[in-house]
Amino acid sequence: MFQTLIESLPEIASNIFNLQTMLAITLGVIGGMVIGALPGLSATMGIALMIPFTYAMDKVAAMAMLMTIYTSAIAGGSISAILIHTPGTPSSAATALDGYPLTQRGRGLEALGTAMLSSCLGGFLSSVALLFISPFLAEVALKFGSAENFFLGLFGLSIIASLASKSLSKGLIAGFAGLLFGTIGIDNNSSFPRFCFGIQDLFSGIPSVPALIGLFSIPQVMTQIEKARNAGKNPEKIGEVKGRVLPPWKELRKLLPTIGISGVLGTLVGILPGAGGDIGSWVGYNTAKNRSKHPEEFGNGSLEGIAASESANNAVTGGAVIPMLTLGIPGSAAASVLMGGLMIKGMVPGGALFTKEATTTFAIILGFMLANILMGIIGLVISRYVVKVTKVPAGVLCPIIVVLSAVGSYATSGNMYNVYVMIVFGLIGYFMRKADYPSSATVLGLILGKMTETGLRQSITMSRGNLLGYFAARPICIALVALVIFSMFYPFISASLKAKKAAKKAKKKEN
Numbered sequence: 001m002f003q004t005l006i007e008s009l010p011e012i013a014s015n016i017f018n019l020q021t022m023l024a025i026t027l028g029v030i031g032g033m034v035i036g037a038l039p040g041l042s043a044t045m046g047i048a049l050m051i052p053f054t055y056a057m058d059k060v061a062a063m064a065m066l067m068t069i070y071t072s073a074i075a076g077g078s079i080s081a082i083l084i085h086t087p088g089t090p091s092s093a094a095t096a097l098d099g100y101p102l103t104q105r106g107r108g109l110e111a112l113g114t115a116m117l118s119s120c121l122g123g124f125l126s127s128v129a130l131l132f133i134s135p136f137l138a139e140v141a142l143k144f145g146s147a148e149n150f151f152l153g154l155f156g157l158s159i160i161a162s163l164a165s166k167s168l169s170k171g172l173i174a175g176f177a178g179l180l181f182g183t184i185g186i187d188n189n190s191s192f193p194r195f196c197f198g199i200q201d202l203f204s205g206i207p208s209v210p211a212l213i214g215l216f217s218i219p220q221v222m223t224q225i226e227k228a229r230n231a232g233k234n235p236e237k238i239g240e241v242k243g244r245v246l247p248p249w250k251e252l253r254k255l256l257p258t259i260g261i262s263g264v265l266g267t268l269v270g271i272l273p274g275a276g277g278d279i280g281s282w283v284g285y286n287t288a289k290n291r292s293k294h295p296e297e298f299g300n301g302s303l304e305g306i307a308a309s310e311s312a313n314n315a316v317t318g319g320a321v322i323p324m325l326t327l328g329i330p331g332s333a334a335a336s337v338l339m340g341g342l343m344i345k346g347m348v349p350g351g352a353l354f355t356k357e358a359t360t361t362f363a364i365i366l367g368f369m370l371a372n373i374l375m376g377i378i379g380l381v382i383s384r385y386v387v388k389v390t391k392v393p394a395g396v397l398c399p400i401i402v403v404l405s406a407v408g409s410y411a412t413s414g415n416m417y418n419v420y421v422m423i424v425f426g427l428i429g430y431f432m433r434k435a436d437y438p439s440s441a442t443v444l445g446l447i448l449g450k451m452t453e454t455g456l457r458q459s460i461t462m463s464r465g466n467l468l469g470y471f472a473a474r475p476i477c478i479a480l481v482a483l484v485i486f487s488m489f490y491p492f493i494s495a496s497l498k499a500k501k502a503a504k505k506a507k508k509k510e511n
Contacts, residue, residue: 028068036076120376126318153452178445218426270319284312
């Protein structure tokens with residue numbers, strides 16, 4: 001596969017270094033950072049909003065922009081985390097612990113510069129991993145048949161349902177709801193309409209893009225309106241941005257090992273489906289704190305803490321895309337929306353992306369690598385200016401998001417039905433959020449449900465009455481079954497370990 005990469009370099013370069021792709025990446029960087037800097041808005045929502053606007057673009061430009069929004073929004077979350085102690089995204093929560101104290105000491109711009117550089121390097125490391133790991137996983141994916149696809153879908157569903165929520169039962173219920181939504185429409189095998197209730201628009205199933213926009217955008221808007229009403233007229237003060245952008249070289253050099261280690265850890269966490277950038281940032285942060293010669297500085301204004309958190313959470317972005325491209329299992333909620341955008345462009349995750357679509361796929365990956373470099377450069381330049389978007393009142397921002405959501409949903413097919421779907425799923429997503437049910441599990445159920453059902457029904461047909469024997473004769477199926485079982489019991493194992501740790505700490509305090 002790497003031979004294909006080398007032979008196709010001129011074509012890949014022409015796909016990346018053209019006006020449309022470069023403009024898409026640049027707009028993706030700026031737009032993603034703005035979305036990330038706005039507290040309460042997420043990378044997932046930004047990707048979902050922009051999918052309809054990529055229809056007129058070619059595959060490389062469209063996917064490069066969506067992936068750029070993903071990584072840039074994660075980096076942008078550090079802006080509000082550092083300056084107003086409000087993480088723009090959940091992935092920046094650890095950054096706020098050290099960023100805001102530095103802002104209070106007049107080193108806010110230095111903290112921002114460190115965050116942007118760390119995000120750039122962490123994201124670049126993950127893009128290198130994406131380039132070299134994905135082809136090997138894709139070779140394994142080429143051996144997948146209907147049986148493997150069934151267990152792969154089951155594995156993805158079980159992991160997302162169990163890890164995407166604090167409550168296992170709520171995660172499973174949300175995932176099951178997504179599966180139910182996925183059954184609506186004409187059955188592929190019998191051509192019988194299921195759950196359509198005589199509505200012709202439902203014959204083709206639930207349109208994924210309006211559903212994604214509704215689940216992630218509208219709940220954010222409604223939540224922001226609630227917060228604005230509760231906050232009254234006492235907005236938090238914005239920290240000053242002055243001084244140097246980056247720390248002195250002596251101090252910066254000491255941060256490089258932390259950035260590298262956190263980048264590797266973040267990539268590995270990203271590969272695990274359902275883990276997400278917030279887990280990755282805390283893993284990187286805690287590892288850096290344990291390795292540090294001055295752990296007492298963490299939480300009180302440590303540049304090392306910022307570097308660890310930001311390198312890890314941006315490295316998660318590339319890691320999360322690896323299983324999405326090769327196996328069709330997104331490593332995060334944002335990656336699940338990315339997968340929807342990929343499939344809309346006619347690119348099906350799996351081995352075919354690295355054989356039939358190899359040139360396009362490698363161009364997207366190298367475009368993502370370039371996006372991380374541009375993100376670091378642009379981020380360092382515009383950090384002091386992007387912070388102003390945190391002052392945009394909810395009364396102005398929320399109507400804009402609603403309009404974009406409606407326009408984006410309508411643009412997918414020029415049908416008002418899609419707007420109604422967006423509204424319905426927006427209300428569903430809002431009540432799910434209020435009740436702490438994870439929307440990401442529903443999205444995965446909607447996306448992976450059809451693949452899982454098709455794989456099972458095809459396996460039943462091919463097994464000729466001996467389904468268990470058919471599964472048992474396929475080694476990859478056995479491995480996937482083991483992973484499914486582990487993912488189902490992992491929450492119980494994790495809860496038990498946490499309880500034991502808490503009991504030990506309680507005993508130490510008593511003594």
